[in-house]
Amino acid sequence: MENNKSFAKFMNESNVPQKQSSEMTMMEIYVDMVLNEILVKHRKEQLLTAINEALDQQDQASFIKHSTELNTLEDTHGV
Incomplete structure (x- = not known):
């Protein structure tokens, strides 16, 4: 038997x-x-890994990009 009721309809009827x-x-x-x-x-964790990789590869642009995002994340969410 097939049941075609939506979840919302099921919850309203319950x-x-x-x-x-x-x-x-x-x-x-x-x-x-x-x-x-x-x-x-x-x-x-992803940003810290990307920052470390940028440092290893001496990629200044990538380092700045990921560091800026990490700072924003820390300011916004307090992590």
């Missing part, structure tokens, strides 16, 4: 109490915060 719904929203916010932190830390 008997989800209001409290549980607000808890799900808080969980979604928390998950978003955790994922964002992971992405920022990963980007910082």
